[in-house]
Every structure is written in structure tokens, then in C-alpha cells.
Amino acid sequence: MSKKQYELELKVRDYECDLQGIVNNSVYQNYYEHTRHEYMKDVLKLDFAKLHEENIDPIVYRIEIDYKLSLRSGDVFMSKLKMEYEGLLKIVFFQEIFRKKDNKLVSKAKVIAVTLKNGRPVKPAVIMPNLTQ
Amino acid sequence: MSKKQYELELKVRDYECDLQGIVNNSVYQNYYEHTRHEYMKDVLKLDFAKLHEENIDPIVYRIEIDYKLSLRSGDVFMSKLKMEYEGLLKIVFFQEIFRKKDNKLVSKAKVIAVTLKNGRPVKPAVIMPNLTQ
Amino acid sequence: MSKKQYELELKVRDYECDLQGIVNNSVYQNYYEHTRHEYMKDVLKLDFAKLHEENIDPIVYRIEIDYKLSLRSGDVFMSKLKMEYEGLLKIVFFQEIFRKKDNKLVSKAKVIAVTLKNGRPVKPAVIMPNLTQ
Amino acid sequence: MSKKQYELELKVRDYECDLQGIVNNSVYQNYYEHTRHEYMKDVLKLDFAKLHEENIDPIVYRIEIDYKLSLRSGDVFMSKLKMEYEGLLKIVFFQEIFRKKDNKLVSKAKVIAVTLKNGRPVKPAVIMPNLTQ
Numbered sequence: 001m002s003k004k005q006y007e008l009e010l011k012v013r014d015y016e017c018d019l020q021g022i023v024n025n026s027v028y029q030n031y032y033e034h035t036r037h038e039y040m041k042d043v044l045k046l047d048f049a050k051l052h053e054e055n056i057d058p059i060v061y062r063i064e065i066d067y068k069l070s071l072r073s074g075d076v077f078m079s080k081l082k083m084e085y086e087g088l089l090k091i092v093f094f095q096e097i098f099r100k101k102d103n104k105l106v107s108k109a110k111v112i113a114v115t116l117k118n119g120r121p122v123k124p125a126v127i128m129p130n131l132t133q
Numbered sequence: 134m135s136k137k138q139y140e141l142e143l144k145v146r147d148y149e150c151d152l153q154g155i156v157n158n159s160v161y162q163n164y165y166e167h168t169r170h171e172y173m174k175d176v177l178k179l180d181f182a183k184l185h186e187e188n189i190d191p192i193v194y195r196i197e198i199d200y201k202l203s204l205r206s207g208d209v210f211m212s213k214l215k216m217e218y219e220g221l222l223k224i225v226f227f228q229e230i231f232r233k234k235d236n237k238l239v240s241k242a243k244v245i246a247v248t249l250k251n252g253r254p255v256k257p258a259v260i261m262p263n264l265t266q
Numbered sequence: 267m268s269k270k271q272y273e274l275e276l277k278v279r280d281y282e283c284d285l286q287g288i289v290n291n292s293v294y295q296n297y298y299e300h301t302r303h304e305y306m307k308d309v310l311k312l313d314f315a316k317l318h319e320e321n322i323d324p325i326v327y328r329i330e331i332d333y334k335l336s337l338r339s340g341d342v343f344m345s346k347l348k349m350e351y352e353g354l355l356k357i358v359f360f361q362e363i364f365r366k367k368d369n370k371l372v373s374k375a376k377v378i379a380v381t382l383k384n385g386r387p388v389k390p391a392v393i394m395p396n397l398t399q
Numbered sequence: 400m401s402k403k404q405y406e407l408e409l410k411v412r413d414y415e416c417d418l419q420g421i422v423n424n425s426v427y428q429n430y431y432e433h434t435r436h437e438y439m440k441d442v443l444k445l446d447f448a449k450l451h452e453e454n455i456d457p458i459v460y461r462i463e464i465d466y467k468l469s470l471r472s473g474d475v476f477m478s479k480l481k482m483e484y485e486g487l488l489k490i491v492f493f494q495e496i497f498r499k500k501d502n503k504l505v506s507k508a509k510v511i512a513v514t515l516k517n518g519r520p521v522k523p524a525v526i527m528p529n530l531t532q
Contacts, residue, residue, distance in 0.1 A: 013300040014314055015157050019150040019206060020451050021315065025459050026148060026428035033425065034279045041340070048280055049287065049339035052419050060424050064463045073152060073315035074307070146433040147447055153318050154448065158326050159299065162292035167412040174473070181413055182420065182472035185286050193291050197330045206448035207440070281423050285416040285472060292414060339418060 006039045006081040009100070012071050022070035029063070032095050032109050035079040055118045061090070062112040069099065069106045076100040089114050089121050139172045139214045142233070145204050155203035162196070165228050165242050168212040188251050194223070195245045202232065202239045209233040222247050222254050272305045272347040275366070278337050288336035295329070298361050298375050301345040321384050327356070328378040335365065335372045342366040355380050355387050405438045405480040408499070411470050421469035428462070431494050431508050434478040454517050460489070461511040468498065468505045475499040488513055488520050 010031060018024040040046040040058075051057065071077060082094045093111040098104065114121050143164060151157040173179040173191075184190065204210060215227045226244040231237065247254050276297060284290040306312040306324075317323065337343060348360045359377040364370065380387050409430060417423040439445040439457075450456065470476060481493045492510040497503065513520050 013296065014303045015151055015159060015296050015299055017152040017315070018148055019152070019154045019448055020456055021152045024148050024432075025462070026425045026432065029425035029428055030279065030281050033281055033423075037280045047340070049283070049418055057419055059469075060466055062463070062465050063424070064461070066461050067459055070458075074313070146429065147436045148429050148432055150448070152315055153323055157299075158329070159292050159295035162295055163412065163414050166290075166292065166414055170413045180473070182285055182416070190286055192336075193333055195330070195332050196291070197328070199328050200326055203325075207446070281417055281425060283418040284414055285418070285420045287418045290414050 006035070006043060006083075008035050008038055008079045008081075010034075010077055010079055012073060012075045012077070014073050017073055020070075022072055023075075025065075025067065028065060028067070028097065028107050028109070031077075031079055031097060032063075032065075032093075032111060035081050035095060036093055036111070039081050039083070056122075057116045058091075058113050059116055060111055061114050063109060064111075065107060065109045067107050069104055071097075071099065071106055077106060085124065086112070088123055091115070091124050139168070139176060141168050141171055141212045141214075143167075143210055143212055145206060145208045145210070147206050150206055153203075155205055156208075158198075158200065161198060161200070161230065161240050161242070164210075164212055164230060165196075165198075165226075165244060168214050168228060169226055169244070172214050172216070189255075190249045191224075191246050192249055193244055194247050196242060197244075198240060198242045200240050202237055204230075204232065204239055210239060218257065219245070221256055224248070224257050272301070272309060274301050274304055274345045274347075276300075276343055276345055278339060278341045278343070280339050283339055286336075288338055289341075291331075291333065294331060294333070294363065294373050294375070297343075297345055297363060298329075298331075298359075298377065301347050301361060302359055302377070305347050305349070322388075323382050324357075324379050325382055326377055327380050329375060330377075331373060331375045333373050335370055337363075337365065337372055343372060351390065352378070354389055357381070357390050405434070405442060405482075407434050407437055407478045407480075409433075409476055409478055411472060411474045411476070413472050416472055419469075421471055422474075424464075424466065427464060427466070427496065427506050427508070430476075430478055430496060431462075431464075431492075431510060434480050434494060435492055435510070438480050438482070455521075456515045457490075457512050458515055459510055460513050462508060463510075464506060464508045466506050468503055470496075470498065470505055476505060484523065485511070487522055490514070490523050 012023055016023050016027045037048050040048060077100055078098045080096045084092045086092045091113045095109045097106040099106050115124050145156055149156050149160045170181050173181060210233055211231045213229045217225045219225045224246045228242045228244060230239045232239050248257055278289055282289050282293045303314050306314060343366055344364045346362045350358045352358045357379045361375045363372045365372050381390055411422055415422050415426045436447050439447060476499055477497045479495045483491045485491045490512045494508045494510060496505040498505050514523050
């Protein structure tokens with residue numbers, strides 16, 4: 001797999017902000033998930049909804065998120081992603097969010113996923129034959 | 134069907150509030166949906182997730198919501214529901230939300246739903262044989 | 267005010283879909299709100315978050331939503347908006363969502379809003395001096 | 400501060416489930432946040448919304464979440480919390496979610512928070528005078 005970085009430009013929506021006037025912590029998981037799914041679809045040609053219909057479900061196993069700055073109403077940001085394998089079964093996503101106006105790091109995450117087929121872990125290569133590890 | 138009113142006590146969660154410091158408008162649809170599903174499960178003995186696995190999907194067709202007061206952080210509220218049939222295919226839910234501390238009306242909604250089986254409308258009685266209209 | 271239609275292109279995010287595999291009803295209110303706020307910022311030069319800091323809050327008073335089709339994972343859609351005045355105090359937004367691939371109407375909404383300043387209704391023109399009614 | 404464990408019983412709401420039919424990963428952050436805020440209000444007598452009005456904002460600095468099992472529609476769960484100090488400025492929440500029907504661990508989290516007053520870190524004791532560290 002190429003380690004080329006994937007990048008998505010997104011914009012804060014007002015309903016994502018909470019009573020502190022900043023994007024709620026949980027919403028970053030939405031941003032991170034959306035970026036992973038867009039990456040899977042665009043680059044890996046894997047459709048998350050179609051995989052589910054075939055009883056194949058990539059599942060997040062562990063997530064670590066650091067919050068550095070707060071996104072606010074109107075902020076545009078770049079959501080960046082790199083994917084790596086760890087061992088035979090795990091996929092690790094390194095993700096970062098940068099505020100566009102000053103290119104400052106807002107948040108970063110390490111997301112460890114495994115792929116389940118009929119509820120049992122399978123090697124990622126099984127479902128991603130178009131990839132060479 | 135009995136026209137007895139169904140009632141659920143719920144509490145605002147801080148992440149449901151937006152930058153105006155009040156519960157976001159869209160969250161009332163979450164409250165209303167949750168109340169309908171709990172009513173279906175508790176009173177009608179219908180499980181929304183199980184129905185979906187049998188290709189039966191109650192679908193909201195139209196919703197009208199009036200907003201009278203704003204719920205805020207910490208507010209406890211009563212979510213009330215009555216169900217009626219309209220014609221052969223439609224089910225109408227009349228729903229209201231009252232703030233508990235002063236029993237004031239916060240919001241009310243009229244929700245019209247139809248039931249789809251394999252994508253086509255069916256009479257509600259088909260899936261609710263334990264009900265007499 | 268010009269009655270020119272405002273238009274925003276958006277894409278379904280997988281986390282917006284519920285266990286029926288379709289975008290949850292409440293999420294359309296998110297789409298509709300985001301479109302109104304973008305319209306306010308882009309066309310009317312009004313910043314929702316900044317208005318709130320000045321104790322000015324546009325508030326949704328009533329919303330009517332019709333659901334015609336269901337958006338699904340991967341769908342791109344156009345969110346369209348027209349704004350009109352109704353009487354002295356009300357602003358009405360007519361909103362529609364069209365699925366991009368076949369231009370079919372997915373949902374439409376009528377949203378009635380009032381503007382509160384320090385908790386009391388004010389004429390929209392007060393906060394939008396750059397508009398001629 | 401007492402290290403007594405705080406506990407909250409909650410129930411999955413259908414709109415929290417995604418197209419995989421399970422509670423979406425990001426929703427656990429909502430559960431965890433709600434439990435922290437209820438703990439703050441019930442045990443520490445601290446109101447998150449009121450603190451914000453005084454320019455005091457507890458902020459999540461880092462979160463680590465492990466996902467062991469998936470919650471599904473209808474599941475009832477216990478959300479448990481313990482709080483500890485780390486150094487002078489950090490508060491650490493150890494949180495766990497157990498499925499009620501079989502008492503199995505669903506997810507656990509370590510949440511590190513700091514308290515900002517007018518944007519600068521302050522000792523937690525400053526805002527929690529009723530606590531002895």
C-alpha cells in the first residue's frame with residue numbers, strides 16, 4: 001500500500017457546536033470516521049455500506065484522540081489520513097485535523113481497526129485484494 | 134387500539150445543546166423518535182430493529198413540529214404520545230414535550246408514518262395483529 | 267430581498283445513516299439548518315454565532331417536513347432554499363433537497379423563524395439593515 | 400476526594416445506531432460525556448453550563464477508548480466513572496460501560512481533562528473548593 005496521505009476539506013456546521021461554543025469532542029469522531037470512509041471509497045474502492053451487506057464489517061478496536069485547539073463556527077479544516085498495517089489483522093489510521101486559516105494542528109488521532117467477516121477477524125488483504133501489503 | 138397516552142421521562146444531555154445554549158431543534162426529533170420506538174416496544178410489542186430485519190420499515194412521511202419554549206442543560210421533561218389511524222395506511226402520532234419543573238409545553242409534533250414491507254405500503258394491522266383498530 | 271434561490275451541494279456521511287440503512291429523519295433538520303446558516307452567512311452577511319454573542323437569536327418557531335425518498339450512504343444532494351417574509355416578524359424558509367444522480371425530490375420543508383433580541387421578537391429588518399424587504 | 404465509583408444506567412436509543420446496526424463509535428463519547436457531567440452535577444455540585452457562563456471551561460485534552468463489544472438497539476447499560484488527579488492541573492476520568500443483561504464490559508475510556516479559566520489552565524481545586532484533593 002502506498003503511504004501517500006489522504007486529505008479531505010470540511011467545514012464546521014453550527015449544529016456541531018455545543019454550549020461552550022466549540023465543536024463538541026464527540027463530533028471529531030464523526031469527522032475522523034467520515035474521512036476514513038471517504039478514503040476507503042475513493043482510494044481503496046471499498047464501500048462501507050456494501051461491505052456490511054456482505055457481513056463484512058471493519059470495526060474500530062481502539063481510538064486515541066488528542067485535542068489541541070477547538071474548532072468553532074465557520075472554521076474550515078483539512079482532515080488528513082495515513083493508513084498502516086500492524087501485524088496480520090490490524091489496520092492503523094493516523095489522522096490529523098488542521099485549521100485551514102492558519103494551518104494549526106487542531107486534533108490528532110490513532111485509530112486501530114480490525115475487519116470482521118461473519119463476526120470473526122479476517123486479514124485485511126482478504127477484503128482488499130487490490131492492495132499489496 | 135387504546136387511545137391511552139404514553140409517557141416517558143427524559144433529561145437533557147449537555148451535548149444536545151448548541152451554541153445558543155439550548156437544545157438544538159433537530160434533537161427534538163431524536164426525542165420524538167425515541168418516544169415512538171419505546172411506545173412501539175413497550176405497548177405494541179413491536180421491535181423496530183427486528184422489524185427491519187424482516188424488511189418491514191415504519192417510515193415517517195411527514196412531520197410538523199411547533200417550538201414553544203427551549204429546553205436547556207439539566208432540564209427534565211415528559212415526552213407524551215398518542216397514536217391514531219388515518220385512513221387505511223397512515224398512522225398519526227400526536228406528541229408533546231412538557232418541561233417537568235413547571236409543566237409548561239415545550240414543543241408539540243404531529244408525525245405521520247406509513248409502514249413499508251419490501252418497499253411497498255401495507256396496512257398497519259398486518260404487522261400489528263395484536264391490535265384492534 | 268432577492269428571491270433568488272440559494273443552493274448548497276452536500277454528501278451523506280455514513281454516521282448519519284441509522285439501522286434502517288438510510289439517513290435518519292432528524293439529520294434532515296441538520297442539513298436544513300446548515301443550509302440556512304450558510305445562506306445567512308454567504309448572502310445576508312449574518313453570522314449566527316456572532317449574533318448570539320449580541321443576544322440576537324433567530325429561533326425556529328415551526329417546521330414542516332415532507333419525506334419523499336430516502337438518502338443513503340454515498341448519495342450527493344442539492345439543498346435549496348428560498349426566503350420570504352410573512353407579516354412583520356416572521357421569516358419563512360422554503361427548503362428542498364434533491365438527490366443529485368437523478369434530480370429527484372427527496373424532502374421539502376417549510377421553516378418559520380422569528381428573531382429574538384434579549385428574548386423579545388424584533389423585526390428582521392432591525393438586524394438585517396442591508397436588506398430591503 | 401472520595402474515589403467511590405459513580406454509576407449511571409442508560410438505554411440505547413435507536414437513532415444512536417448506524418447502518419451496521421450497532422451504536423456508532425462516536426456515540427460512546429456522548430455517553431461518556433453525559434456521565435461525567437452528571438457526576439459533576441450530582442457529586443461535585445458543579446454545573447457545566449453555569450461554569451461556562453463564568454468563563455470556566457473544563458476541556459478534554461486526550462481521550463483513549465477501547466471498544467470490546469457493540470451495544471445494540473434496546474440494550475440497557477451501566478456507565479461507571481472514577482475520577483483522579485494527575486499532577487497539579489489534570490483530572491483523569493476512568494470510565495467503563497457494562498451491558499446490563501450479562502454484565503459484560505462493552506467499552507472503557509481514559510479521559511484527561513484540564514480546566515481553563517479565561518482560556519488559561521487553573522488548578523481544579525480553584526473551582527472545586529468543596530473538594531479536598
